[in-house]
Amino acid sequence: MDLVGLIPLLPILGFAAIGLGGRWLPKKAVSILGPGVVGASFLMTLAVFFQLFSLPPSERRVVTSLFSWVVAGNFSVDISFLVDPLSMVMALVVTGVGFLIHVYSVGYMGEDPGYRRYFAYLNLFTFSMLCLVLSSNFLLMYLGWEGVGLCSYLLIGFWYEKKSAADAGKKAFIVNRVGDFGFALGVMLIFTTFGTLDFGGVFSQAPALSTEGGQRIATAITLLLFLGAVGKSAQIPLYTWLPDAMEGPTPVSALIHAATMVTAGVYMVARCHALYLLAPFSMAVVAVIGALTAIMAASIGLVQNDIKRVLAYSTISQLGYMFLACGVGAFTAGIFHLVTHAFFKALLFLGAGSVIHALSGEQDLRKMGGLRKYMPATYTTFLIATLAISGVPLLSGFFSKDQILSAAFFSPQGGNFLWLLGIVTASMTAFYMFRLFFLTFTGGCRASEEVQHHIHESPHSMTVPLMILGFLAVVGGYIGMPHALGGVNAIAGYLAPVFADLPHLPEPSLGMEYLLMATSVVVAFLGISLAYFFYVRSPQAAERLRQNFLYTLLLNKYYVDEIYQALIVSPIVAGSRWVWERFDLGIIDGAVNGSARLVEKLALRGRQLQTGYVRQYAMAVVMGVVIILAYLVWG
Amino acid sequence: MAAVPLDWYLILAGLLFAIGTVGVLVSRNAIVILMAIELMLNAVNLTFVAFSHYMGKNDGQVLVFLVMTVAAAEAAVGLAIILNIFRTRESVNIDDINLMKW
Numbered sequence: 001m002d003l004v005g006l007i008p009l010l011p012i013l014g015f016a017a018i019g020l021g022g023r024w025l026p027k028k029a030v031s032i033l034g035p036g037v038v039g040a041s042f043l044m045t046l047a048v049f050f051q052l053f054s055l056p057p058s059e060r061r062v063v064t065s066l067f068s069w070v071v072a073g074n075f076s077v078d079i080s081f082l083v084d085p086l087s088m089v090m091a092l093v094v095t096g097v098g099f100l101i102h103v104y105s106v107g108y109m110g111e112d113p114g115y116r117r118y119f120a121y122l123n124l125f126t127f128s129m130l131c132l133v134l135s136s137n138f139l140l141m142y143l144g145w146e147g148v149g150l151c152s153y154l155l156i157g158f159w160y161e162k163k164s165a166a167d168a169g170k171k172a173f174i175v176n177r178v179g180d181f182g183f184a185l186g187v188m189l190i191f192t193t194f195g196t197l198d199f200g201g202v203f204s205q206a207p208a209l210s211t212e213g214g215q216r217i218a219t220a221i222t223l224l225l226f227l228g229a230v231g232k233s234a235q236i237p238l239y240t241w242l243p244d245a246m247e248g249p250t251p252v253s254a255l256i257h258a259a260t261m262v263t264a265g266v267y268m269v270a271r272c273h274a275l276y277l278l279a280p281f282s283m284a285v286v287a288v289i290g291a292l293t294a295i296m297a298a299s300i301g302l303v304q305n306d307i308k309r310v311l312a313y314s315t316i317s318q319l320g321y322m323f324l325a326c327g328v329g330a331f332t333a334g335i336f337h338l339v340t341h342a343f344f345k346a347l348l349f350l351g352a353g354s355v356i357h358a359l360s361g362e363q364d365l366r367k368m369g370g371l372r373k374y375m376p377a378t379y380t381t382f383l384i385a386t387l388a389i390s391g392v393p394l395l396s397g398f399f400s401k402d403q404i405l406s407a408a409f410f411s412p413q414g415g416n417f418l419w420l421l422g423i424v425t426a427s428m429t430a431f432y433m434f435r436l437f438f439l440t441f442t443g444g445c446r447a448s449e450e451v452q453h454h455i456h457e458s459p460h461s462m463t464v465p466l467m468i469l470g471f472l473a474v475v476g477g478y479i480g481m482p483h484a485l486g487g488v489n490a491i492a493g494y495l496a497p498v499f500a501d502l503p504h505l506p507e508p509s510l511g512m513e514y515l516l517m518a519t520s521v522v523v524a525f526l527g528i529s530l531a532y533f534f535y536v537r538s539p540q541a542a543e544r545l546r547q548n549f550l551y552t553l554l555l556n557k558y559y560v561d562e563i564y565q566a567l568i569v570s571p572i573v574a575g576s577r578w579v580w581e582r583f584d585l586g587i588i589d590g591a592v593n594g595s596a597r598l599v600e601k602l603a604l605r606g607r608q609l610q611t612g613y614v615r616q617y618a619m620a621v622v623m624g625v626v627i628i629l630a631y632l633v634w635g
Numbered sequence: 636m637a638a639v640p641l642d643w644y645l646i647l648a649g650l651l652f653a654i655g656t657v658g659v660l661v662s663r664n665a666i667v668i669l670m671a672i673e674l675m676l677n678a679v680n681l682t683f684v685a686f687s688h689y690m691g692k693n694d695g696q697v698l699v700f701l702v703m704t705v706a707a708a709e710a711a712v713g714l715a716i717i718l719n720i721f722r723t724r725e726s727v728n729i730d731d732i733n734l735m736k737w
Contacts, residue, residue, distance in 0.1 A: 611733065612733035612734055613729075613730060613733050614729050614732070615659075615660060615661075615663075615729060615730070618659050618660055619660055622656055622660065
């Protein structure tokens with residue numbers, strides 16, 4: 001377990017080496033060092049994981065304290081790491097998927113002049129994310145939470161000379177700030193309530209809040225923490241930054257905005273489940289926000305034309321699923337979906353990156369098509385990921401999504417309505433993913449002659465990670481195969497020590513479970529067939545749909561950005577401008593300049609005294625002496 | 636031999652000091668001003684010596700040596716400055732040198 005300190009240490013060392021010494025390092029060294037430290041970190045995580053596994057299940061919770069960080073009065077926080085099944089799942093995903101994406105980046109960013117800066121940021125991100133998931137107290141978690149936000153900002157605005165990228169970075173940072181504000185308040189409220197920020201201390205004292213007054217505090221804490229999760233994990237109403245974040249390099253979208261950072265909110269809610277269970281209202285809020293986000297983002301994704309934006313809305317929608325799972329008390333299902341989603345969504349983004357790379361930077365679906373014969377490796381892996389996310393049986397997405405839907409249906413906190421939202425979302429997911437797939441890989445190529453001439457399969461550094469992720473996207477689901485299908489649901493058993501305090505859900509009848517499963521398979525195939533009909537069989541039908549009012553509404557993303565602009569951004573900008581012009585320029589600058597002008601006026605008078613004639617000065621001295629003498633003699 | 640009373644020494648020193656002061660104030664020639672300052676210093680020296688004798692202590696006489704040393708140094712520096720001013724401005728008139736302001 002002592003190795004756990006090395007897990008975050010290696011990436012920060014990589015950041016220091018590349019960030020400080022990158023100018024003098026040859027490019028080859030950066031290509032090895034950048035992914036290398038994350039790979040080493042992954043091996044450390046594996047080692048710790050197997051150490052943990054060798055313990056009996058009830059003892060699988062080890063806190064390693066490195067040193068005391070902040071001590072002030074009765075407030076004390078250590079740099080300490082918590083190793084338990086939940087944090088290990090997250091650390092494995094972060095370092096494992098992170099390592100593959102680092103390797104992919106070597107190929108993808110190879111020609112970029114900011115190559116060293118890119119890897120420095122990426123290593124810093126890995127460090128922050130590992131702090132977030134491995135921390136054993138809220139303060140270190142907050143450090144990681146802010147750190148990933150910073151890296152997200154830096155990497156979205158990586159091509160800062162492009163105005164849209166710089167703007168998107170700012171937007172992500174500011175929108176996240178709203179959420180982080182809630183998170184910070186939540187942490188403070190936890191400290192005033194429990195007198196400690198340590199997970200162990202807080203969660204062991206949590207049951208004391210089951211009184212009526214205590215429940216109100218628990219509700220406040222959990223809602224504030226959830227506000228942080230809403231910002232970081234792009235849920236309604238703070239999801240608008242994530243689609244814009246696609247301005248960053250594609251591997252960044254895969255790592256930060258699909259596989260790891262955006263799932264931090266889900267992890268945090270699962271980590272704090274002891275508090276959430278005390279606040280039924282917060283649980284309901286989490287579930288409803290999750291379900292609404294899932295369906296809203298999926299509906300927007302139906303019509304977007306930018307390949308990465310479709311995937312971005314898909315990510316928001318899938319994150320909504322995870323929150324839906326947490327909200328109905330099925331934390332295991334949420335974490336399970338987080339893991340499978342990390343595999344297939346990272347794969348989708350990397351595949352999209354491969355496509356964009358081949359098409360010389362083209363991201364518009366309307367200018368793609370027919371790439372199947374040019375890029376067989378990308379085509380195959382992308383198809384696997386598309387099938388997985390659509391919920392086709394026997395692939396990873398099917399198992400995890402099905403667990404969530406079944407939990408939403410059977411859980412006492414769930415209900416038919418939440419399940420219905422989920423199942424409609426599932427069908428939309430299948431539709432937009434296959435629309436994307438058909439438009440990209442089948443039919444004739446709609447790119448310009450010149451671009452077509454350059455189409456090529458990506459280098460091995462890019463296709464090998466694709467294949468590994470493709471493999472994981474297929475088999476990842478078998479760690480959580482439900483009992484109804486003859487599986488053992490390994491992940492639920494593995495996570496059981498963490499969620500031991502959860503109330504037992506009523507065991508659903510097998511028949512009902514098979515029925516739900518059949519329904520989700522049917523809607524998935526319905527979505528796929530619709531996509532096939534509109535985008536392969538009769539594209540003119542799709543053309544006709546474009547005239548629709550609903551289509552325009554969706555294409556413009558429900559005008560949410562415009563509404564925010566009008567209701568929030570513009571008034572704040574106008575108010576700030578007013579304060580700047582009136583208060584800053586008028587009062588503050590006026591006071592400063594005014595006092596300077598007063599001194600200047602006085603000095604203009606005062607300097608007349610100095611004539612420059614030595615004899616006058618001497619006269620003044622003598623007069624002074626005479627006056628003093630007169631005072632001493634007669635005074 | 637009847638000793639000269641202390642008062643007379645003090646009156647003489649006061650007169651010398653007043654003459655020196657007036658010399659500094661009215662003269663325009665820098666060299667004359669310097670000489671007037673010497674006069675003032677020596678007036679002070681006279682009082683030192685007179686008091687020293689009157690009190691029967693040697694402290695005042697020691698101080699006089701100090702004043703003489705400082706006066707010599709001051710005269711040397713002052714003359715050097717005046718010499719330099721004369722070289723650049725062709726004048727030792729103190730009123731021509733009125734740049735010592737704002």
